[in-house]
Amino acid sequence: MPDAVLLGAALLCTELGMGWLALAMDVHWKQLHAANPRSRVAARLRVLGGSALVASLAFCLAADSATMAVLVWMMLLAVSAVTIAFVLSIRPRLLAPLAAVGRLKPSSLP
Amino acid sequence: MATTTQSSWHVLSRVGAGILGSYLFTWGFIALGATSLLAAGLEFHEATDLVSMLGLLIFLTAFCYAFIAASLARVWLVLAGGGALMTLAGWWLSRSLA
Amino acid sequence: MFANFRLSLTWLHTWFGLVLGFVLMVAFFFGSMSVFDREIDRWSLPQTRIAAQPMPSFDQVLAARLAAMTAPDPDQLELAAGRVTQPLPARLKVTTWSAFTTHRDPVLDLFVGFKVPHSKVPDDQIFAEVTIDPRNGRVLPRDQLPLGSGFFYPMHFSLNITWHDIGYWIVGFAAMAMLAAIVSGIVMHRKIFREFFTFRPERNLLRSTLDLHNLTGVVALPFHFLWALSGLIIFAGIYFPVIDKMMHPLIEAHEREEATHTGLALGPSGRPGTLASVDAMMAAAKAHWASLSVPGEVGFLVVSHVGNSNAYVSIYRDSTDRVATAEGLHFDGTTGRVLFEDPPVGPVATVSGFLQGMHLQQFKHWTLRWLIFTGGLLSCVCIATGFIFFVEKRKRAHASAGHAGARWADALAVTTVTGMVVATLLVLVVNRALPEDLAQRDLWQKSAFWLAWLATLVHAAWRSTALREARMSKAWPEQCGAIALLAAAAVVLNAITTGDHLGRTLSAGYWPVAGVDLTLLVCAGVATVAARKLHRRARSCAVAAGSGAADLERESARA
Numbered sequence: 001m002p003d004a005v006l007l008g009a010a011l012l013c014t015e016l017g018m019g020w021l022a023l024a025m026d027v028h029w030k031q032l033h034a035a036n037p038r039s040r041v042a043a044r045l046r047v048l049g050g051s052a053l054v055a056s057l058a059f060c061l062a063a064d065s066a067t068m069a070v071l072v073w074m075m076l077l078a079v080s081a082v083t084i085a086f087v088l089s090i091r092p093r094l095l096a097p098l099a100a101v102g103r104l105k106p107s108s109l110p
Numbered sequence: 111m112a113t114t115t116q117s118s119w120h121v122l123s124r125v126g127a128g129i130l131g132s133y134l135f136t137w138g139f140i141a142l143g144a145t146s147l148l149a150a151g152l153e154f155h156e157a158t159d160l161v162s163m164l165g166l167l168i169f170l171t172a173f174c175y176a177f178i179a180a181s182l183a184r185v186w187l188v189l190a191g192g193g194a195l196m197t198l199a200g201w202w203l204s205r206s207l208a
Numbered sequence: 209m210f211a212n213f214r215l216s217l218t219w220l221h222t223w224f225g226l227v228l229g230f231v232l233m234v235a236f237f238f239g240s241m242s243v244f245d246r247e248i249d250r251w252s253l254p255q256t257r258i259a260a261q262p263m264p265s266f267d268q269v270l271a272a273r274l275a276a277m278t279a280p281d282p283d284q285l286e287l288a289a290g291r292v293t294q295p296l297p298a299r300l301k302v303t304t305w306s307a308f309t310t311h312r313d314p315v316l317d318l319f320v321g322f323k324v325p326h327s328k329v330p331d332d333q334i335f336a337e338v339t340i341d342p343r344n345g346r347v348l349p350r351d352q353l354p355l356g357s358g359f360f361y362p363m364h365f366s367l368n369i370t371w372h373d374i375g376y377w378i379v380g381f382a383a384m385a386m387l388a389a390i391v392s393g394i395v396m397h398r399k400i401f402r403e404f405f406t407f408r409p410e411r412n413l414l415r416s417t418l419d420l421h422n423l424t425g426v427v428a429l430p431f432h433f434l435w436a437l438s439g440l441i442i443f444a445g446i447y448f449p450v451i452d453k454m455m456h457p458l459i460e461a462h463e464r465e466e467a468t469h470t471g472l473a474l475g476p477s478g479r480p481g482t483l484a485s486v487d488a489m490m491a492a493a494k495a496h497w498a499s500l501s502v503p504g505e506v507g508f509l510v511v512s513h514v515g516n517s518n519a520y521v522s523i524y525r526d527s528t529d530r531v532a533t534a535e536g537l538h539f540d541g542t543t544g545r546v547l548f549e550d551p552p553v554g555p556v557a558t559v560s561g562f563l564q565g566m567h568l569q570q571f572k573h574w575t576l577r578w579l580i581f582t583g584g585l586l587s588c589v590c591i592a593t594g595f596i597f598f599v600e601k602r603k604r605a606h607a608s609a610g611h612a613g614a615r616w617a618d619a620l621a622v623t624t625v626t627g628m629v630v631a632t633l634l635v636l637v638v639n640r641a642l643p644e645d646l647a648q649r650d651l652w653q654k655s656a657f658w659l660a661w662l663a664t665l666v667h668a669a670w671r672s673t674a675l676r677e678a679r680m681s682k683a684w685p686e687q688c689g690a691i692a693l694l695a696a697a698a699v700v701l702n703a704i705t706t707g708d709h710l711g712r713t714l715s716a717g718y719w720p721v722a723g724v725d726l727t728l729l730v731c732a733g734v735a736t737v738a739a740r741k742l743h744r745r746a747r748s749c750a751v752a753a754g755s756g757a758a759d760l761e762r763e764s765a766r767a
Contacts, residue, residue: 007575022405067531067562068573074430075579081427082586085405116209124209129381140450145458153554154462158451160556162444163563166437170387177220178213201454208457 003063010059010073014080017052019098020045022084031092032099045102053077123182131189132172138193140165141200148207217392224385226598226617229591231367231382233624236591238364239435240584241356241632243569243577246312247720248356252639254706256341256348257721258314263307263506264342266486270318273345274305274511277320277336284334294326301325303333303476305511309342311528311572316342330456353650355639359657360632365439368654373446379439380447386436393425400426414600421593424586431583432590438567441560470548472538473518481517484544492546493523493537504528507570511541520547528572532561588625595621599675607678618681619665619672626687627664629731633694634660636728640701680749685742688735695732699725 022028024045029037037045056076060069087094116124140161147157172189179185209216241248250257264270279285280300289296304321317339324332339348353359362368369375394400404426407419425432440447451459467474490506497504507526513519519541525534535550553561569577599618606614635657642652664687671683702725703709713722 018405025402025405027402028405064573065530068529068571068576071531071566072573072576072579075576075583078428078431078586079579079582081405082423085407085423085427088405089407089409120209137448137450140448141454144451145455148458154458154466156554156556159560162448163441163556163560165448166384166440166444169384170391173384173388174217174220174391177209177216182209197454200450204455204458208455208461 001062006059006063007072010056010063011076011080013052013056013059014073014076015083016098017049017056018077018080018084019087019095020049020052020102022088023095023099023102024049028088028092029099031088032096037102041102045099048102120182124177124185127182127185127189128173128176131176131186131193132169134193134197135172135189136165136169136193138196138198138200139168142196142203143200145200145203145207149203214395217395221389221392221396222598225389225591225594228382228385228389229594230620230624231378232386233588233591233628234367235364235379235382235439236584236587237628237632238360240581240588241360242364243581243584244723245354245356245361246310247723248360249354249358250314250720251702251724252355252636253348253352254708255352256315256354257706257708257718258341258343260312260314261309261316261342263309263490263509264316264345266307266490266509268487269340269342269345270307270316271483271486273338273340273347274307274318274320277318277338278302280320280322280334280336288324288327288332288334291328291332292324292326293328297325300334301476302514303512305514307509308507310507310526310570311505314342315339315348351648351650353639353653355635355653358650359635359654365443376443376446380443383436383440387433390425390429390433390436394429397422397426414597417593417597417600421590421597424590424593428583428586428590431580432587434563435567435583435587438563442564442567470538472520472548473513476513476516477518479517480515481519481542483511483514483519483521483541484539486511486521489521489539489544490523492539492544493525496537496549497525502529502534504534507534508536513541517542527565527570530565531571532558532565533568533570592621592625595625603675604678607676615672615675616669618675619668619683622668622672622681622683622687623661623665626684626691627661627668630664630687630690630694631657631661633691633698633728633731636698637694637701640698640705674746680742680746682743682746685739685746688739688742692732692735692739695728695735699728699732 023032024037024042026036026042029042057069057073060073060076063069064072084095143161143164144158147161148154152160176185176189210219278299280288285296300322302320303323304319306319306321308317308319317337320336321333322335324334339352339354340346341348359368365379366373366375367378369378397403400422403419403422405423407416407423409416409419411419445452463474466472486509490509493506494503502525504525504527506523508522508524510522511519512522521539521541522536523539524536527534535552537546537550538548539545540547565571569580595617599614599621602614602617606612635653638653638656642649646652667687668681668683671681671686674681699710702721708718708721710722710725713719713725
């Protein structure tokens with residue numbers, strides 16, 4: 001797979017990961033919903049977020065040697081965190097699909 | 111912000127200790143550290159590079175310590191005094207190595 | 209210093225952050241520019257807008273050019289004359305020949321080292337340097353200033369102040385202050401995890417500025433820390449020359465031991481010798497790397513003990529695929545056989561090599577390069593918002609008490625944030641506007657830069673009188689407007705003077721120039737939007753100050 005595709009996937013994963021981790025926090029969940037998230041939903045969002053960040057690292061390692069991959073990943077984390085922060089302050093509705101995934105019942109997840 | 115107003119002299123002395131004291135302390139750390147590691151048999155560049163990198167972190171620690179510690183006199187003693195002692199020890203050890 | 213350690217570290221963060229912040233803005237802004245230094249070089253020197261070239265033939269092209277460099281740089285010679293115990297001879301002995309190129313360079317740098325005899329500094333060497341077109345060996349004139357690698361790059365690590373290396377020390381101290389600011393910032397920021405994604409632009413200026421300062425500071429924290437630390441590691445020999453100054457016999461003993469173990473002579477033999485085919489050595493090196501599954505081009509080549517029977521040639525791979533730079537292969541100068549291959553480095557050298565390589569970025573990875581560039585700009589935002597927060601917090605109190613502190617902090621902040629960008633864009637404009645054959649073109653450009661920056665300081669100082677009434681200085685939006693105009697002008701002038709407008713560079717895929725032009729256009733766009741918003745804020749600030757907005761005061765007290 002060409003590097004551009006792998007790195008694109010890595011970026012997408014860090015954006016999703018940061019988005020899920022943000023929504024797991026009460027203050028940001030409440031930007032989209034009326035009440036605080038249920039503890040199970042928040043836990044699920046944290047797992048999703050963490051997994052997405054790990055997946056991103058895997059994509060980075062597939063594209064480059066280990067030392068370069070770690071650097072790329074570290075910078076992707078920073079850029080994604082800033083992006084999500086700006087999305088949350090300007091158009092938080094954009095993260096609604098991510099919140100929806102977090103609310104899915106366990107039986108409907110693969 | 112401050113609960114006690116510090117005299118200008120005190121502030122100057124803290125800043126001096128932070129910069130000069132930390133520099134002397136780091137110099138001594140590198141002198142003693144490098145010669146100790148060389149005496150222990152480490153390869154030349156491994157020893158000097160390691161001590162030099164750690165030295166930068168030591169400077170940072172000493173710098174913050176200069177402002178956090180309650181007693182300014184103790185700060186000068188530890189940083190400048192400790193630095194001078196380590197420098198002397200390192201220099202003396204290097205004489206026996208060369 | 210204060211009642212508790214959090215207060216002491218807050219004091220440290222505020223005051224060292226403010227004072228050294230001005231230096232750090234320069235280091236991080238021009239550091240970001242340096243990520244694309246070669247590309248800016250191509251933009252500023254149209255005659256070098258060719259494709260990147262590999263190291264050319266040494267025997268056919270480089271040998272003659274190097275042999276013709278018989279005198280060191282006159283400025284370095286003058287400084288050396290001040291370091292010697294006996295008068296310098298008419299001709300200095302040549303010690304080394306080197307050539308350096310990377311995968312991004314269409315031109316090649318050649319260096320010749322000369323031994324300075326009777327010097328107070330041990331192993332004193334000075335250099336001559338030329339830049340050549342590797343396709344034909346033609347030398348580029350001395351007064352052609354490559355704005356990227358020759359101006360912005362040294363600006364970021366030495367402020368272009370070379371007098372007794374004082375610029376290196378100022379930047380070094382600022383880097384250390386940055387590390388202290390990061391540590392103290394973490395201690396101060398109580399809600400570091402809870403406010404990880406927090407940015408509230410709709411709140412008052414003080415709150416939203418602090419939010420942005422915390423956001424950019426925390427999310428890119430590893431970047432800020434590692435780049436400041438690695439910069440210090442690169443120049444650690446300048447800042448802490450402990451072994452060199454106090455224990456030089458140890459260095460000499462190690463060098464002697466290494467010379468016997470590697471077979472690479474320490475000093476010239478004094479007997480003349482002829483250099484074997486270096487091209488054959490380069491071919492052998494490339495074959496060797498290919499056999500180790502790390503094929504590559506020659507990046508760096510050094511001939512030591514030039515003209516002597518014990519000369520040796522060191523060849524290093526252009527390490528495009530890894531972060532640290534590559535190990536070298538050393539050949540006997542007269543016979544061309546391999547003398548020594550650098551072994552894989554030990555654990556400490558691996559860490560040090562990684563950190564330095566990460567900072568110097570000779571690897572080939574455009575995504576990572578852009579990410580690092582973005583990181584540098586995030587650092588600039590962090591520092592700039594720090595200034596704005598400092599001023600905003602004290603503006604009202606200083607205005608009513610008649611202090612000038614906030615006013616001057618604001619004026620200096622404008623100068624180092626927008627003023628620095630104005631000066632940078634102006635030098636790009638001047639670069640294109642000046643006649644190509646103007647003598648001392650480099651001096652004209654450098655002078656234009658410094659004068660422009662000084663002008664922005666004067667402008668900022670004049671406009672900061674608004675802070676006497678706790679209003680916003682109009683210098684911010686006015687300099688943003690200047691940025692927009694200059695950025696656009698630079699793109700237009702490039703098109704007019706060289707014909708390489710975006711239509712041509714994009715269709716030809718010549719990214720160095722297209723990339724700079726596109727970035728300039730984005731800069732112009734952002735600056736226009738910023739100028740409009742800031743003009744509006746300045747006007748509403750004037751209205752609010754007039755009516756004495758008490759709610760603003762309440763908000764700032766809570767922050």
